[in-house]
Amino acid sequence: MSNSRNRPPVGIIGGTGLTTLSGLEIMAERPVVTPWGQPSSDLIEGCLGDQAVMFLSRHGNPHRIPPHQVNYRANIQALHDAGVRTIVGVNAVGGIHADMGPAHIVIPDQIIDYTWGRASTFFEGELDETTHIDFTWPYTEEARELLISAARDQKLAFSDFGVYGATQGPRLETAAEVLRLERDGCDLVGMTGMPEAALAAELKMNYVCLALVVNRAAGKSDHIITMAEIEAAIDQGMSGVKRILEASISGLGALTPQFS
Numbered sequence: 149m150s151n152s153r154n155r156p157p158v159g160i161i162g163g164t165g166l167t168t169l170s171g172l173e174i175m176a177e178r179p180v181v182t183p184w185g186q187p188s189s190d191l192i193e194g195c196l197g198d199q200a201v202m203f204l205s206r207h208g209n210p211h212r213i214p215p216h217q218v219n220y221r222a223n224i225q226a227l228h229d230a231g232v233r234t235i236v237g238v239n240a241v242g243g244i245h246a247d248m249g250p251a252h253i254v255i256p257d258q259i260i261d262y263t264w265g266r267a268s269t270f271f272e273g274e275l276d277e278t279t280h281i282d283f284t285w286p287y288t289e290e291a292r293e294l295l296i297s298a299a300r301d302q303k304l305a306f307s308d309f310g311v312y313g314a315t316q317g318p319r320l321e322t323a324a325e326v327l328r329l330e331r332d333g334c335d336l337v338g339m340t341g342m343p344e345a346a347l348a349a350e351l352k353m354n355y356v357c358l359a360l361v362v363n364r365a366a367g368k369s370d371h372i373i374t375m376a377e378i379e380a381a382i383d384q385g386m387s388g389v390k391r392i393l394e395a396s397i398s399g400l401g402a403l404t405p406q407f408s
């Protein structure tokens with residue numbers, strides 16, 4: 149049996165409400181620069197149980213980088229170059245689907261990208277050839293199954309499906325925009341799911357999203373969205389997200405890399 153501490157580290161990108169990862173046994177904190185510039189935070193190298201982990205804070209630590217200004221390319225490249233082959237993107241989202249209310253956990257299976265103007269590919273500039281990756285299934289199914297079985301074992305309220313609509317932000321949506329997202333088939337709305345997932349796919353990395361609903365999407369409740377409501381849902385739900393990470397991390401570390 150392979151020693152899990154010798155396996156490639158699993159990358160965890162923490163979002164809103166997960167700027168640091170409690171429970172992580174920290175070994176080193178590495179400032180990194182990539183050809184695309186600086187990632188959002190230092191890479192925190194540590195262990196979760198017996199599995200090596202590289203943690204990166206998407207909005208920086210402290211949380212200061214808005215979703216449209218995250219350097220997604222630097223974040224994914226930094227994790228790739230640190231040996232990561234599987235990434236879990238943790239996301240706070242608004243719930244559109246009626247069953248996806250605050251503190252509900254979702255492991256989505258699809259994305260629709262509504263973002264614009266973001267540096268969204270590694271394949272540009274002086275190229276020898278054009279590259280069009282397949283992106284039919286944006287999340288690695290084996291990784292999704294590991295999160296789903298961990299959520300089930302932990303007896304958490306969760307959904308094993310969902311279409312993540314990635315909006316530009318940083319403002320929240322109008323009620324009409326959410327109705328349009330719903331007509332399009334979106335169950336969740338967030339601002340950071342893209343281009344993060346596509347960039348990981350371009351570098352042939354396994355990628356999966358672990359989403360925590362922190363509010364009902366605009367127009368889907370009888371009140372406007374407040375930061376107090378979002379913080380309360382994070383307080384209520386983030387412990388479940390961490391339990392899923394802890395319970396699945398060893399399996400994630402053992403996933404077959406798409407490259408060596």
Ligand SMILES: CSC[C@H]1O[C@H](OP(=O)(O)O)[C@H](O)[C@@H]1O
Pocket residue numbers: 162163164165206207214215238239240241317338339340341378
């Ligand atoms: C009102 S909170 C919005 C903020 O939270 C989500 O971030 P992340 O996906 O990094 O957890 C959302 O995408 C926005 O950036």
Ligand code: HPA
Pocket residue numbers: 240241242243315320321337338339362363364365366373
């Ligand atoms: O309602 C939302 N919309 C977009 N992004 C979000 N992130 C958390 N909640 C939301």
